Amino acid sequence: MAAKVLTVTSGKGGVGKTTTTANIAVALAALSYKVVCIDADIGLRNLDVVLGLENRIVYDVVDVVEGRCRLRQAMIRDKRLPELYLIPAAQTRDKNAISPSDMVRLCDELRNEVDWILIDSPAGIERGFRNALAPADMVLVVTNPEVSAVRDADRIIGLIEAEEKGPARLILNRVNMNLVKRGDMLNAEDVLELLAVELIGIVPEDEAVVVSTNRGQPVALDGKSKAGLAFQNIARRLNGEQVPFLSLDEKDGFFARLSRMFRSGGA
Amino acid sequence: MAGWLEQLLGKKDKSAEQAKERLKLVLIHDRTDLTPHQLEVMKNELLEVISRHVAIDPSAVKIDMAQDGREQRLIADIPLKPANARRR
Numbered sequence: 239m240a241a242k243v244l245t246v247t248s249g250k251g252g253v254g255k256t257t258t259t260a261n262i263a264v265a266l267a268a269l270s271y272k273v274v275c276i277d278a279d280i281g282l283r284n285l286d287v288v289l290g291l292e293n294r295i296v297y298d299v300v301d302v303v304e305g306r307c308r309l310r311q312a313m314i315r316d317k318r319l320p321e322l323y324l325i326p327a328a329q330t331r332d333k334n335a336i337s338p339s340d341m342v343r344l345c346d347e348l349r350n351e352v353d354w355i356l357i358d359s360p361a362g363i364e365r366g367f368r369n370a371l372a373p374a375d376m377v378l379v380v381t382n383p384e385v386s387a388v389r390d391a392d393r394i395i396g397l398i399e400a401e402e403k404g405p406a407r408l409i410l411n412r413v414n415m416n417l418v419k420r421g422d423m424l425n426a427e428d429v430l431e432l433l434a435v436e437l438i439g440i441v442p443e444d445e446a447v448v449v450s451t452n453r454g455q456p457v458a459l460d461g462k463s464k465a466g467l468a469f470q471n472i473a474r475r476l477n478g479e480q481v482p483f484l485s486l487d488e489k490d491g492f493f494a495r496l497s498r499m500f501r502s503g504g505a
Numbered sequence: 506m507a508g509w510l511e512q513l514l515g516k517k518d519k520s521a522e523q524a525k526e527r528l529k530l531v532l533i534h535d536r537t538d539l540t541p542h543q544l545e546v547m548k549n550e551l552l553e554v555i556s557r558h559v560a561i562d563p564s565a566v567k568i569d570m571a572q573d574g575r576e577q578r579l580i581a582d583i584p585l586k587p588a589n590a591r592r593r
């Protein structure tokens with residue numbers, strides 16, 4: 239096995255990196271891959287709660303780097319899936335406790351053990367981001383259809399290219415189709431034209447994300463919600479499958495489809 | 506036909522369209538590290554140098570920043586005045 243290291247980053251904070259990392263990890267694990275996710279947001283640990291694994295933490299990534307435990311001991315297994323593990327961030331440590339070369343070493347140790355290593359990057363362009371980027375084979379940039387998030391995504395994509403980790407691939411998260419249709423939200427086409435990168439997923443704004451995060455049950459555990467399905471599709475695209483982008487139409491029920499059929503029949 | 510024009514004009518009013526246009530300009534300046542003012546100064550200096558060697562009509566000159574993938578280009582279109590016009 240030779241794992242692929244996938245880093246999820248964004249520039250701007252709060253756009254959905256942790257949600258994306260957790261859900262892609264779950265979706266890849268459901269495709270029977272062996273997956274490890276690493277929370278690189280030292281001091282602001284969150285991937286554990288989003289995955290619902292917060293009560294099982296004993297050791298963290300800084301303990302591994304500083305030799306207080308073996309790598310295996312810091313890997314928390316998610317019992318819902320055959321082979322999904324989390325290496326949590328340290329919560330109380332100084333965020334400079336880890337360096338980019340520590341992260342490269344850590345990932346190299348894991349490379350022969352698993353299929354995918356997912357790294358949840360902190361926001362910003364400082365040490366934490368450098369740590370998350372250093373071992374990456376592939377980088378996903380998460381953004382929202384909103385001016386400051388797109389601007390910061392552009393900056394981060396430039397930095398990723400400068401570090402020769404590109405081309406980054408884009409996830410457009412929290413798309414509200416009603417606003418897009420009204421002309422009050424940038425659509426995927428607009429954002430791609432501005433950023434000139436490859437798109438790997440469009441994730442709708444979805445209440446199911448809020449509910450599932452409350453419960454510690456990532457939406458991608460089932461494909462019942464639109465967001466869950468969107469994350470599952472991203473995992474399949476990462477796996478090399480050609481999956482068409484979802485129609486994010488709110489009224490995509492039976493009647494909407496029926497009326498579309500009639501309309502196209504009449505035209 | 507009139508509806509088509511209206512739609513086109515109306516689109517400019519939508520906030521998403523404004524966001525896109527504003528972002529286009531912001532990204533140019535973020536990527537090149539040039540402010541609109543610096544760009545203007547550079548244009549004027551360029552014109553000054555060129556007109557030292559050939560005759561140009563400053564009002565016909567177009568110098569603009571364009572996006573090509575993730576690269577920015579400075580595109581200059583500078584019509585030269587015919588040589589015989591200059592000799593006269």
Ligand SMILES: Nc1ncnc2c1ncn2[C@@H]1O[C@H](COP(=O)(O)OP(=O)(O)OP(=O)(O)O)[C@@H](O)[C@H]1O
Nearest residue numbers: 251252253254255256257361412442443444447451
């Ligand atoms: N598609 C979505 N629909 C609805 N809510 C969402 C969606 N994606 C993310 N959220 C919510 O947005 C908030 C921020 O998400 P998240 O913590 O994943 O962002 P982040 O980029 O990791 O933030 P930070 O920069 O602080 O690490 C969370 O409350 C999350 O539940």
Ligand SMILES: [Mg+2]
Nearest residue numbers: 255256279284
């Ligand atoms: Mg986060």
